[in-house]
Amino acid sequence: MASAHIAGVGxxxxxxSPERTGRDLFAEAGGTAIEDAGIDRDAxxxxxxxxxxxxLSENQGHMGPLMAKAVGIDAPATRVESACASGGxxxxxxxxxxxxxxxxxxxxxxxxxxxxxxTAGATGGLSVAADDLWEIRQGITFPGAYALMAQxxxxxxxxxxxxxxxxxxxxxxxxxxxxxxxxxxxxxxxKVLDAPPVATPMGLFxxxxxTDGAAATVLVSEDYAEEHxxxxxxxxxxxxxxxxxxxxxxxxxxxxxxxxxxxxxxAYEDAGIAKDDVDFLEVHxxxxxxxxxxxxxxxxxxxxxxxxxxxxxxxxADGELPVNLSGGLKxxxxxxxxxxxxxxxxxxxxxRGDHVNSDAVEDATVGLTHNAGGTVASAVVHVxxxxx
Amino acid sequence: xxxEITNDGxxxxxxxxxxxxxxxxxxxxxxxxxxxxxxxPECGSGNLExxxxxxxxxxxTYNVTHVPTPDFADDVPYVLGIxxxxxxxxxxxxxxxxxxxxxxxPVEVGLGxxxxxxxxxxVFELA
Numbered sequence: 137m138a139s140a141h142i143a144g145v146g147x148x149x150x151x152x153s154p155e156r157t158g159r160d161l162f163a164e165a166g167g168t169a170i171e172d173a174g175i176d177r178d179a180x181x182x183x184x185x186x187x188x189x190x191x192l193s194e195n196q197g198h199m200g201p202l203m204a205k206a207v208g209i210d211a212p213a214t215r216v217e218s219a220c221a222s223g224g225x226x227x228x229x230x231x232x233x234x235x236x237x238x239x240x241x242x243x244x245x246x247x248x249x250x251x252x253x254x255t256a257g258a259t260g261g262l263s264v265a266a267d268d269l270w271e272i273r274q275g276i277t278f279p280g281a282y283a284l285m286a287q288x289x290x291x292x293x294x295x296x297x298x299x300x301x302x303x304x305x306x307x308x309x310x311x312x313x314x315x316x317x318x319x320x321x322x323x324x325x326x327k328v329l330d331a332p333p334v335a336t337p338m339g340l341f342x343x344x345x346x347t348d349g350a351a352a353t354v355l356v357s358e359d360y361a362e363e364h365x366x367x368x369x370x371x372x373x374x375x376x377x378x379x380x381x382x383x384x385x386x387x388x389x390x391x392x393x394x395x396x397x398x399x400x401x402x403a404y405e406d407a408g409i410a411k412d413d414v415d416f417l418e419v420h421x422x423x424x425x426x427x428x429x430x431x432x433x434x435x436x437x438x439x440x441x442x443x444x445x446x447x448x449x450x451x452x453a454d455g456e457l458p459v460n461l462s463g464g465l466k467x468x469x470x471x472x473x474x475x476x477x478x479x480x481x482x483x484x485x486x487x488r489g490d491h492v493n494s495d496a497v498e499d500a501t502v503g504l505t506h507n508a509g510g511t512v513a514s515a516v517v518h519v520x521x522x523x524x
Numbered sequence: 525x526x527x528e529i530t531n532d533g534x535x536x537x538x539x540x541x542x543x544x545x546x547x548x549x550x551x552x553x554x555x556x557x558x559x560x561x562x563x564x565p566e567c568g569s570g571n572l573e574x575x576x577x578x579x580x581x582x583x584x585t586y587n588v589t590h591v592p593t594p595d596f597a598d599d600v601p602y603v604l605g606i607x608x609x610x611x612x613x614x615x616x617x618x619x620x621x622x623x624x625x626x627x628x629x630p631v632e633v634g635l636g637x638x639x640x641x642x643x644x645x646x647v648f649e650l651a
Contacts, residue, residue, distance in 0.1 A: 256597065260594045270558060273645055275599065277591065280604055288584060291585070335590060335604075381565065385615045
């Protein structure tokens with residue numbers, strides 16, 4: 137099937153900017169992507185915006201038209217919501233439009249404003265990605281939900297907090313020189329283990345931070361790129377999505393993520409690749425345990441064996457399979473609706489050679505992004521390849 | 525959020541838990557789920573009937589929540605768990621200290637309330 141070529145990318149600094157509106161964040165990221173692509177705004181045929189909780193954080197729904205004008209375009213514009221997978225799902229819509237000929241040029245971005253809600257407000261806002269009746273009313277939070285998964289994993293497969301701490305240490309190391317990352321500091325195993333608990337066994341440094349930010353990318357058809365002489369060194373060659381029971385308690389297993397498995401399989405088939413072709417990944421590490429479950433769900437580790445990947449150095453920047461070279465959600469930051477798009481923008485730069493960690497994947501030709509919503513009730517996977 | 529808003533299916537299921545007669549919905553193939561449901565989430569069957577589930581079950585996992593949503597601001601820290609009762613699993617507040625529970629601990633389901641909002645919630649007492 138045809139590929140959607142990446143013509144340009146843009147991303148704001150991820151971090152703490154409670155005074156900045158969602159529209160301002162989006163305008164910056166979208167404008168940077170358009171400039172990076174070297175296209176006219178008039179050329180854009182469609183806009184997709186990933187956002188999770190604008191209604192709760194800044195009393196703002198209906199972000200399609202708002203963001204279109206924020207970046208100065210007239211194209212048909214739609215917001216896409218799938219909790220923390222909103223950004224990745226928006227990318228999937230954009231890829232589909234380009235592939236089926238509905239559009240030649242699509243701007244797709246994601247945005248989230250979170251710090252203005254405060255910690256309790258953001259915790260409450262994020263919780264609405266769970267089942268209101270049987271989860272939220274019982275006091276579940278997202279750190280709490282992943283804590284339930286981690287505790288179950290320890291009981292079923294073994295492993296401990298120190299294994300998970302290596303995931304946090306790795307991702308902080310990857311972000312340490314990334315100028316757009318929220319945490320540009322390395323941390324130690326001790327610091328992770330001694331951090332205040334959020335929901336045991338998840339501590340503060342097992343958790344991705346509250347983050348304000350936006351990311352955007354311009355996708356074009358191959359024909360459009362050729363006709364207009366655009367440089368598109370990277371293309372999205374496969375996309376896949378999976379869905380599962382919304383509430384964790386309704387799953388057959390709390391240590392498997394079938395939505396990730398389905399999304400991965402569909403993306404591999406769509407791109408015509410096998411998992412062994414993948415050189416590096418950006419996965420949804422909203423909590424340290426989430427990276428482990430993602431690597432197992434995507435088939436890179438057998439169930440129960442992914443927990444030692446970071447500890448053994450297999451997924452570090454100099455390992456066999458680098459994971460989250462951007463710093464991941466953990467250290468780059470997690471403005472939830474922007475995250476799935478930021479995975480694409482960071483991976484594109486890693487391929488192009490203009491990312492601080494590009495040297496780690498100099499010879500890479502295939503990368504994979506994995507973005508999840510809730511306790512992985514939603515998952516979306518994209519395959520990125522160096523365009524021939 | 526107004527307390528006057530009711531949730532058919534859920535409210536009755538909580539009442540049954542409070543009365544010590546918890547039930548689930550079951551389809552002809554034996555898949556169990558919690559209401560409100562019009563069809564079985566596993567197979568889509570619309571033929572659902574209420575079946576009793578045991579009041580005691582086994583704790584599958586738990587956490588100690590320290591950072592809550594605003595609705596539980598005065599409740600922290602609390603132990604939250606998922607327990608299995610026959611073929612359904614419920615999320616609820618474990619009425620015990622973390623040191624007293626482990627994966628596999630037997631629990632009895634009941635109804636309690638949030639200390640912050642006084643809204644009802646599922647609780648698990650040590651069985």
